[in-house]
Amino acid sequence: MFVRKFTLRDFRSWDGVTLEPGPGITLFLGPNGHGKTNLLEALGYLATLSSHRVSTDAPLIRAGAAQAQVGAVVVNDGRELAVDLEINDGRANRARMNGSPLRRPREILGVLRSVLFAPEDLSLVRGDPGDRRRFLDELLCSRIPRMAAVKADYEKVLRQRSALLKTAGGALRRGGRSTDGASALATLDVWDGHLAAHGAELLAGRLRLVGELTDHVTQAYRDIAPESRPASIRYRSSLGASMPPELADPRREWVREDVEVLEASFLSELAVARQREIDRGVCLVGPHRDDLDLVLGDQPAKGFASHGESWSFALSLRLAAFALLRTDGTDPVLMLDDVFAELDRKRRSALAAVAADAEQVLITAAVAEDVPAELDAARFAVAAVERPDGRTSTLG
Numbered sequence: 001m002f003v004r005k006f007t008l009r010d011f012r013s014w015d016g017v018t019l020e021p022g023p024g025i026t027l028f029l030g031p032n033g034h035g036k037t038n039l040l041e042a043l044g045y046l047a048t049l050s051s052h053r054v055s056t057d058a059p060l061i062r063a064g065a066a067q068a069q070v071g072a073v074v075v076n077d078g079r080e081l082a083v084d085l086e087i088n089d090g091r092a093n094r095a096r097m098n099g100s101p102l103r104r105p106r107e108i109l110g111v112l113r114s115v116l117f118a119p120e121d122l123s124l125v126r127g128d129p130g131d132r133r134r135f136l137d138e139l140l141c142s143r144i145p146r147m148a149a150v151k152a153d154y155e156k157v158l159r160q161r162s163a164l165l166k167t168a169g170g171a172l173r174r175g176g177r178s179t180d181g182a183s184a185l186a187t188l189d190v191w192d193g194h195l196a197a198h199g200a201e202l203l204a205g206r207l208r209l210v211g212e213l214t215d216h217v218t219q220a221y222r223d224i225a226p227e228s229r230p231a232s233i234r235y236r237s238s239l240g241a242s243m244p245p246e247l248a249d250p251r252r253e254w255v256r257e258d259v260e261v262l263e264a265s266f267l268s269e270l271a272v273a274r275q276r277e278i279d280r281g282v283c284l285v286g287p288h289r290d291d292l293d294l295v296l297g298d299q300p301a302k303g304f305a306s307h308g309e310s311w312s313f314a315l316s317l318r319l320a321a322f323a324l325l326r327t328d329g330t331d332p333v334l335m336l337d338d339v340f341a342e343l344d345r346k347r348r349s350a351l352a353a354v355a356a357d358a359e360q361v362l363i364t365a366a367v368a369e370d371v372p373a374e375l376d377a378a379r380f381a382v383a384a385v386e387r388p389d390g391r392t393s394t395l396g
């Protein structure tokens with residue numbers, strides 16, 4: 001697929017711009033801080049409904065504006081789809097597809113599939129489990145858009161159950177009025193059921209995804225860093241011993257009953273953890289506590305991998321995502337944000353080889369010399385100019 005047309009209004013440093021990048025490689029060149037990454041961030045937001053740099057929407061809206069707009073015309077196998085997103089400050093965001101309003105922005109997920117590799121990706125290896133969960137969930141929802149609704153339902157139940165755990169703890173500690181405690185426990189049983197039902201679906205989605213991704217990660221790492229130790233990934237579930245180990249087997253052929261088995265395992269682990277959860281007032285079991293273990297040789301990458309190895313691992317995760325999305329039948333848009341300068345010669349060539357073969361690649365760099373010469377590209381100059389209403393990015 002490729003983005004044929006791309007429009008921004010009041011997004012970050014851009015007051016308004018329309019771009020027609022075309023298939024192949026497009027290079028955005030310009031000095032630091034002039035607005036190049038903002039372009040990729042906007043497209044990334046359209047693809048995943050989240051930014052790779054910030055967790056809230058407010059910074060995405062141009063200073064002084066009330067809303068940002070991002071739109072794209074995406075060509076997939078000759079078919080065009082137009083998606084438009086309105087990012088609002090303090091109000092729900094709104095989305096349109098081919099001009100028609102959608103009930104929820106998440107209905108645009110899957111229309112634009114992209115893989116963005118950026119300096120922030122080092123946190124995939126060195127950061128908190130949340131960064132790796134986000135990597136998995138974005139890829140999952142891009143491939144299976146229905147999973148965005150499963151995830152939203154899970155998070156809603158999680159919030160309600162967490163609030164209940166806090167009040168249940170209080171009621172049980174007061175002790176004297178035991179009916180309060182009994183009723184809190186009965187309500188908790190109901191929420192356990194909801195949490196396990198949605199959580200098992202999300203967990204099954206992630207386990208299957210990791211199973212499909214694992215060989216791609218190992219292969220991508222071998223291509224980028226052949227001299228290093230083999231890389232592998234493993235999903236670590238907070239269900240612990242309650243989860244049958246065969247469900248974590250990456251080669252497993254999943255059947256519907258497996259999700260039911262996961263749901264039962266989830267409920268058993270909640271029973272085991274109940275007293276601890278009540279004591280601490282937090283939900284200790286479920287996909288929100290899981291992690292993706294990144295392993296080099298037989299050591300965890302986090303804490304052991306060198307800077308170069310960590311970069312290679314982060315890049316391998318992105319390239320594996322690219323390869324997996326490709327197996328679904330269409331190339332995702334590949335976006336490389338100022339990453340070549342960070343890589344040594346071998347890794348640059350490995351990345352360049354993937355880029356040279358992709359349907360559309362958008363690259364940012366401060367100077368053209370940072371980008372491998374073999375990536376022959378259409379070029380745009382990005383420059384910030386001072387205007388009466390503030391500094392604005394422009395395209396040359």
Ligand SMILES: Nc1ncnc2c1ncn2[C@@H]1O[C@H](COP(=O)(O)OP(=O)(O)OP(=O)(O)O)[C@@H](O)[C@H]1O
Pocket residue numbers: 011012013014030031032033034035036037038039058059060061062063338364365366
């Ligand atoms: N909400 C906003 N409103 C206005 N300007 C913003 C907003 N958010 C960020 N900016 C401006 O955008 C600029 C940064 O843009 P961007 O991150 O795209 O830079 P870049 O060209 O990719 O730089 P580098 O090469 O250093 O990565 C900064 O000057 C910042 O002040």
